[in-house]
Amino acid sequence: MEKMKIGKKNNLSKKEREALDELREDDSITIKPADKGGGIVILNTERYEEESLKILNDPETYIKLRKDPTEDVVAKFHQYLDEGEMAGILNDKEHKYLKILHPQRPTFYHLPKVHKDPVNPPGRPIISGIDSISSRVSEYIDKILQPIVLKTKYHLKDTLSAIQELEKISWQEDYILVTCDVKSLYSNIPHKEGMESIKRHLEGETDIPPEQKDFTLEGIKLILENNYFSFNKEFYLQKKGTAMGTRFAPSFANLYMSTWEEKITENKEDNIILYLRYIDDILMIWKGGEEDLVTFLNQLNTKDPNIKLESTWNRNTIDYLDLTIFSEGNKLYTKTYFKKVDTNSYIHRDSCHLRRWLEGIPKSQYLRIKRNCSKESDFNIQTDRLKTQFLEKGYEESRLESTKNEIALMDRKECLKYKNKINESL
Structure with missing residues (x-):
């Protein structure tokens, strides 16, 4: 029986394809997904590049490089992985998977924060490191760190975890709902202090061999110190924090925050009825007056120069993650929180999906x-x-x-x- 030839069918009309090609070829505009809300943002390219350079010209976080460092960085990672295999930390399969022979160069872009300013939106910096030399090492390290993150005291897995905790609360009149957002967490974690936090958490893991702990720390150091990328044919190095986009970044940030939390919650058991955190989003229930709460929040902003909180509070209702939390009587209730910038981005039923x-x-x-x-x-x-x-x-x-x-x-x-x-x- 002869094989049937199945032709490819394009689900766009000819006019739609022509319009799409025209947009792709138009260098005067840049099209990016919005940072929040699921929308698409069309920006003047000149304005987009101005915001990109504004981000990259921060001397505390980025430095411009004289040349493409790819060859040197690749050599460092290959040596690291070869030594890991020779020491018996990596088996042959792991070594082959982690050692990318022809890596892609990481690239920089930013997501417009239209929820902050719809006319001149600031950007959230992202490093696209797909198939970069550090991408699989970052994945390997994240698999080691994730189980540790799950064991930390205040870590919140997702919305469901938050609902489960809120269901346990018996609400009282002197309680206050509080949310805090850690400002630019990923780019503000100093390498030294971040590494010390990871080391401290690894020390408590008796099931991880000492040599693998050292190998993990060495890999993190390698990723942080060689976090380079390109933008407009220029190369940059991020010298502080970790890139949003690399696989282990959330675990790195979570463990750094966990160390900070051990200090800030001391002697506050009577006031903090509930404390939860999803990466850089904090939810608290405070028992007491607003004046004492403000004093406490101000103190939090002095504990670590790299952690600054933007806080909101209310006795009756507050928005957290994708929840609106509100009190009635002695109970807390929840419903879905829809952001003002949310768009109808569901896939059309005529799409060529299954x-x-x-x-x-x-x-x-x-x-x-x-x-x-x-x-x-x-x-x-x-x-x-x-x-x-x-x-x-x-x-x-x-x-x-x-x-x-x-x-x-x-x-x-x-x-x-x-x-x-x-x-x-x-």
Whole structure:
């Protein structure tokens, strides 16, 4: 039987393809995803590059290099990995995977923070290091650090973890809801202090051999000190902090914050009813007056010159991650928080994805609303909003109603449980 030839079908019309090509060739504009909200931002390229250079001209964080350092950096990483294999720390399979022979050069770009300023948005710096010389070493190190992060006292895994903790709270009149955002955490962690924090956490891990601990620390040092990238054919080195984009950055930041938290929560057990943190986003419940809270928050900003907090508080309601948290009586309730800059970025039903996968999108979002909403009335309001968004994207109303009714009948307690996942090895 002859093999059937299956032709490729483009799901864009000829006019759409021509318009897309025209946009790609237009050097006067730069198109990037928004930092938050899921939208697309079209910027004047001159303005985009001005903001990029404003970020890169910070002498405390970046330094401009005279030449492309790729060859020297590759040699350092290859030597590090070869020595790891010779010492028996890496097996042959790991060594071959981690040693990239033809790496890509990391590149710099920034995401426009339109939620801060929609006209002249500041940028969130990102280093794209896909297939760079450090990318797989960073992945290897992250697999070692992640289990340690999960054991730290105040680490918050995700929204579900936050809801589980909030469900335990018996609310009182003298409690205050507090959120804090750590300003530019990734780029503000000093290499020396960050390394000391990692070393301290590794010392408590009895199941990690001493030689692997040393190898891990050496790898982190190598990544931090050789965090170079290109922008507009120029090369730069980030000399402070870690790049947003490298795999181990969240674990590095989490463990640094964990060390800081051990100092700031001392002797405050009577005031801090709840303290949780998702990387650089902190949630607290404070017992006492606002004056004492302000004094405490001001003290936090003096504990470490590299950690500065932007704080918000309210006795009744506050937004945290994708939750709006509010009190009624002696209970805390939650519902989904929709940012003002959120856009309808759901994939259109006519997209050339698998039909089963597309139909699963509304269900996953209805489940999210079911999980986040303590009250049925909020679930109904927010699922109506979702329905409108999915109708705009071509989904069938009857299927949406059927999915909503299916989720509505579920016991919410089942949505507040984690499903077991099998961890994949490197």
